[in-house]
Amino acid sequence: MAADHSHRQKNKDGQSSPKQKGDDILWPRKVALSLLQSFWEEEKFLDSLFESHGDFLKLSSRDRNFVRMMVTTAVRRSGQIEDIMRRGFSDPKQKISPSIVRYLMHLGIAQIVFMNVPDHAAVNTTVELAVRSGAKRAKGFINAVLRRAVENGKKWTTEQDIPRLNTPSWLLSMWGKDYGKAYAVEIAQASLAEAALDFTVLDPLDKEDWAEKLGCTILPNGTLRRVENALIPDLQGYNEGAWWVQDASASFPVKLMGDVLNKSVADLCAAPGGKTMQLAAQGAKVYAVDRSATRMKRLDDNIARTGLQDNVITAVSDGALWKAPEQMDMVLLDAPCTATGTIRRNPDAAWLKKADDVQAMVKIQRDLMDHAANMLKSGGVLLYCTCSLQKAEGEGQVNDFLSRHDGFEVQAIQPNEVPELSQAITDEGYLRLLPFYWAAYGGLDGFFVARLMKK
Ligand SMILES: C[S@@+](CC[C@H](N)C(=O)[O-])C[C@H]1O[C@@H](n2cnc3c(N)ncnc32)[C@H](O)[C@@H]1O
Structure with missing residues (x-):
């Protein structure tokens, strides 16, 4: 895994030191180590780390892909990796100190067991990195654990309770309460899959054309899906704004708003703008x-790139306080949530959230919904959605809203509006997408949608 960086490595004092032999394969791994350490110790989301880590951004695109894969795998499979690491201890009570030793072993095991990296490269680079990262004394220990992982790691995975190990227990138990134990395990298992790249095409008439150019299949709802990973800005059509990245699930809410041509629509939690662009592209x-x-700012860039800015008026404001300049035909409330439906894409979300976050989100969602209700014309539609799998943020939230607002009723979602997903329609007429639906196409993000009408 060669790197083409030409910069000099910085030492502890921030001064450049000459490159040493072997840096080309070590440097990306050192960057991965720094990212993984920041993730666990500073509790920062991976996406924001990838966007702001200076050394990561300086890597070649190939190395960036490799580092991203290594760190994401180490987080996605962290429970299994920790278990494999411990099975490799000769003394089960072995203490791991300093903490960097754990991250080194996690990255090493991620490469050995879950990635296509040759065993010797994974072991040797990890041991060498330990020496260069101030963990020289743990060199022998790390070497022994990784060699056991080489020998037995893949076999041990067949004995592991995979969904349970890789899912925080509070989350698994919440899903258990919401869906029953068997479904909760199925959700956890499906959440471990790596998500494909999904695109929404600006002009639906160009779908086939773009599917061919981007190497995609077309899903039943018109979303384009590419299985092979890619750096988005490098793909054909990105600069000219012919498409944008949007999971198939996330494209349903706007589709369920029906005809939006010339309608006034408040998109209350709009950034980075996937749904804003869908609405604007249809003339809302x-x-x-x-x-x-x-x-x-990302929304501004996105609507400029796709040439949709004339249909969009933007405001930076708390949606629960924003003063609507007119009564709206429709409101889209893509509410902030715990985002547990997107763990396939963001495995870190599971580990950085806590049970208490659910209640905090429920309160924010409730305030936003109440405010949204006031800005609608009668006969107007309130489309509420979240990418959380917890029912408190979906079914529970909407049922609670309806109990407080008798001027609203559910407009039930119909099977013909959600191709090959009729099982996702609840008795109340909501849409509850689970990550193992559309398994034959590679799954989709967990999502909840409710369509309400102001009487
Ligand atoms: C699920 S994301 C929205 C995704 C967006 N609708 C799209 O399709 O690209 C939720 C958004 O809510 C915003 N947010 C959180 N609390 C908010 C509030 N009280 N008012 C307005 N926006 C809020 C966040 O900044 C975040 O951008």
């Missing part, structure tokens, strides 16, 4: 609101 007059100025 969109008020795109988001509390985060940074994320809103």
Whole structure:
């Protein structure tokens, strides 16, 4: 795994030191180690680390892909990896110190058991990295554990309770309460899969053309799916704004709003703008609101890239306080949530969230919904959705809203609106997408959608 970086490595004092022999294969792994350490110790989301880590950004695109894969795998499979590591201890009570030794072994085992890296390269580079990262004394220990992983790691995985090991227990137990134990395990298992790259095409008439150019299949709802990973800005059509990245699940809410041509639509949690673009592309007059100025900047870039800015009026504001300039035909509330439906893409989400976050989100969602209700014309549609799998943020939230707002009723989602997903329609007429649906196509993100009408 060669790197083409030409920069000099910085020492502890931030000064450049001459490159040493072997740096080309060690350097990306050192960057991965630093990222993994920041993830666990500073509890920062991987995406924000990947976007801001100077040394990561300086890597070649090939090395960036490798590092991203290594770190993401080490997090996605962290429970299994920890178990394999411990099975490799000669003394079960062995203490791991300093903490960097654990991260080194996690990265080493990720490469040996879950990636296509030759065993000797994974072991030797990890041991060498230990020496260069101030963990020289643990060199022999790391070497022994990794050699046991080479010998037995893959076999041990067949004895592991994989979904349980890789899912925080609070989350598995919440899913158990919501869906029953068997379904909870199935959700956890499906959440371990790596998600494909999904695209929404600006002009649906160009779908076939773009499917061919991007190496995609077309899913039953019109989403383009590419199994092979890629750096998005390098793909054909990105700069000209012919498509944007959007999981198949996330494309349903706007589709379920029906005809939006010339309708006023408040998109209350809009950034980075996937759904705003869908609405604008169909001729809606969109008020795109988001509390985060940074994320809103990404929305601005996205609507400029796709040439949809004339249909969008933007505002950086708390959606629960934003003053609508007119009564709206429709409101889309893609509410902030614990995002546990997107663990396939963001395995870190599972580990950085806590049970308490669910209640905090429920409160924010409730305030946003109440405010959304007031800005709608009668006969208007409130489309509520989240990418959380917890029912408290979906079915529970909407049922609670309806118990407080008798001026609203459910507009039940119909099977013909969600191709090959009729099993996802609940008795109340909501859409509850689970990550193991559409398994034959490679699954989709977990999502919840409710369509309500103001009487
Ligand atoms: C699920 S994401 C939205 C994704 C977006 N709709 C799309 O399709 O690209 C939720 C968004 O809600 C925003 N947010 C969180 N709390 C908010 C609030 N009180 N008011 C407005 N936006 C908020 C976050 O900044 C985040 O961008």
